[in-house]
Amino acid sequence: MHLPSPDLDGLPDGLAPLAPLGEALADGTRRRVLTILVRDGRAYPSVMARELGVSRTALSHHLNELRSNGLVVSTREGRRQRQELSSLELRRALHDLVSVDGSTAGHGQLQAQDPLTRAESPIGSISPADEPHDPRPVLLVPSRIASTHPHHEPRALTAEQRAAFRQIARLSRSTKAAALAGTGARPLHEVNQPALRPVDLMPETPRRGLQALSLFSGGGGLDLGFHRAGFAHVASFELLQDAAATLQKAHPDWQVFGGAAGDVGEVDWRSWRDQVDVLHGGPPCQPFSVAGRQRGQLDPRDGWPAFVRAVRAVRPLAFVAENVPALTSRKFAAYVEQVITGPLSRDYTITRMLLRSEDFGVPQTRRRVVWVGFRRRRQAARYTPPSPTHAWTPPGEPPSGLPRTMGVREALGLPDIGFDCLSPTIRSTLTGPRHTTSILNSTAAQRVFERLQVWPNGVAPDRERARAFVAANGHFRLAVPDVALLQGFPEDWPFQGATYMQLGQIGNAVPPPMAYAVAQSMAAALT
Ligand SMILES: C[S@@+](CC[C@H](N)C(=O)[O-])C[C@H]1O[C@@H](n2cnc3c(N)ncnc32)[C@H](O)[C@@H]1O
Incomplete structure (x- = not known):
């Protein structure tokens, strides 16, 4: 029988955001993956593959689909990738739609299985009233940092991660405020006078x-x-x-x-x-x-x-x-x-x-x-x-015949400590998951900066403020013009925007x- 097409003109497509969910629910394996995540809050691919009786490759394909549809997020934990539903609302909504053990619809049918959630709590424990009492919250909440770039992807954090970041930020703010009010640690050095002039290059x-x-x-x-x-x-x-x-x-x-x-x-x-x-x-x-x-x-x-x-x-x-x-x-x-x-x-x-x-x-x-x-x-x-x-030739090695590229300390005009080398690659993020005033790219880079006695985090907007805000380990705190110089920009190149934004522009650039x-x-x- 042929049914006439309905006339949809003027009817708002309010359920359109549910289309990816519909697609995911049409596949049996993906339904079961979602079931595990509703039930346990979080899960790891190896454990899920075992429970579902599918290969890791097949599971990875399904997880990719769920991630690209925005239903699941994954977070690296050492060598493992933790998988979670992308929001508390989604977990709650799926649970409310149908009991995840498949028996009846409604609340409170299922015991949380993940040892990281409270073992005795039914899934109803994710109700708002209970959230503050959960000592180990497991769900990710999107970052509330305002986006200034259309491609910025706010990072989702667990409540624990957010609390830790907040504590570090609070400490850092009060130390900085004390430094700028002149009541913090005494500055350790004069404002540096760089030896490198990029325009000469x-x-x-x-x-x-x-x-x-x-x-x-x-x-x-x-x-x-x-x-x-x-x-x-x-x-x-x-x-x-x-x-x-x-x-x-x-x-x-x-x-x-x-x-x-x-x-x-x-x-x-x-x-x-x-x-x-x-x-x-x-x-x-x-x-x-x-x-x-x-x-x-x-x-x-x-x-x-x-x-x-x-x-x-x-x-x-x-x-x-x-x-x-x-x-x-x-x-x-x-x-x-x-x-x-x-x-x-x-x-x-x-x-x-x-x-x-x-x-x-x-x-x-x-x-x-x-x-x-x-x-x-x-x-x-x-x-x-x-x-x-x-x-670039490390100190003590024979010269190459070409003019010498300076090391970080020499270029920035820092006192000789018997060690100098090139800066590790400056981090190039701007549209990534987190706004940052760190130029660190890796833990290997951190080790190099430690040897250089240069502090690569909390870069200050200018040299006066960098000098006043002494790094906890006494290492030299960088300022935006220092980072610009390490990237080959003249130190007075007028980068605009907040400090993280200026650093993003520097880190993204081709060295001039x-x-x-x-x-x-x-x-x-x-x-
Ligand atoms: C790798 S950076 C380029 C750096 C630049 N070549 C330099 O040397 O300083 C890429 C830039 O492309 C910009 N961008 C991204 N999508 C764009 C688009 N659709 N139209 C124009 N610019 C875009 C980003 O904001 C970013 O600043």
Whole structure:
């Protein structure tokens, strides 16, 4: 029998948010995974796979689906991944819909099994009235930190984690307040006078009639390098308002599009067609970085399709694209071929190179993969990737013959303690799960900073405040201009926004001296 289609015009689709749940409930294994999570509050894949009688691979597939639908969240606990429903409301709603032992609908049918929840408590213990009494709450609640970036993913924390962070923050606030009121520990050192001058690494080249268009401009690492190498920017596009404001403040005469107007996914590029020599950009690296979840094209931050679309629409003589080296790993080989190099190689001869920041005088270990493409064969044939201009040699080793890259302590002008080395890679987060004023990337990095006697957390907005706010272990507290310098920015580059936002712009950037070397190599082939 044929039923006429109902007329849905004007009827609000209020149940649309339940669609992912409907999809999940249509699959028997996923229903059982959800059952366990409603019943136990949290569970680990190995235990779940055993209980369900499925392989770890099959379970992992189902968990991925549930996570991408926003129903389940996972948190690393040492070598294990704890799985939980994404909210207390969801757990409560599922429990209220049907008893999770399958017998009857309603409350209080099931005993909590997870030793981490109260063994005697029925699932009704997650009712609001009981929550404050639970000594070991197990459910995650989303961070309440206000988001300032459309791609910011607030981190979900357990109540215990949130309490611990709050306590640290309270302690840190009161120590800082005492320091700034002059009643804290006495400052241990004078304001440091850096020895490194990043502008000396990028001697300004006279304008040479070359025009650049900047996409994903961030706080301006690539833009600054290209500018000092003699390129004039016709426009810069950046989604993040604070980062666009940085660039506009540094160059009030530039055409900077920020916020929604800077969203490269929304720009009609036709007016720039055949107008620029080089289009450059570094789409967000978080979808590919080993420090992230490496979700690649499934990550909403993936900007490569928009970059490729812009190059194909603008038809510059050449393009420069940069990212984290992880993008060249086998995991992303097919992605790079299908989304980036495949489409671009129809019109461009492409060279790929791996660059190290210390080879250009930057006192930091940082690797970047850079693709350059030339539309004209003659220019492509003339192209030579940049050669190192500097070299880092640890104290006591024979000099390389190139000018020496300074270590952190020397670059920042700190007293000699008999040890110096390059800074570990500065953390590059901005859209990640947590706002932070730490530049730490890993525990290995923490060990290096300890040897350097530099405190990498709680970076201060300026050197006066860094000096006043003595780190508990007496190590040198960094200020934003110090971090800028370790990334190769002039220390007075006018980063805008809150401290974590300024650090995010720095950590996301291509070190300007590296960008400068790339720009010089492009100019040599184009002119
Ligand atoms: C890796 S950073 C680029 C850093 C920049 N190349 C530099 O050297 O300073 C990527 C930037 O892209 C921005 N972004 C992300 N999605 C964007 C979009 N759709 N349109 C414009 N900018 C975007 C981010 O806010 C971030 O600042």
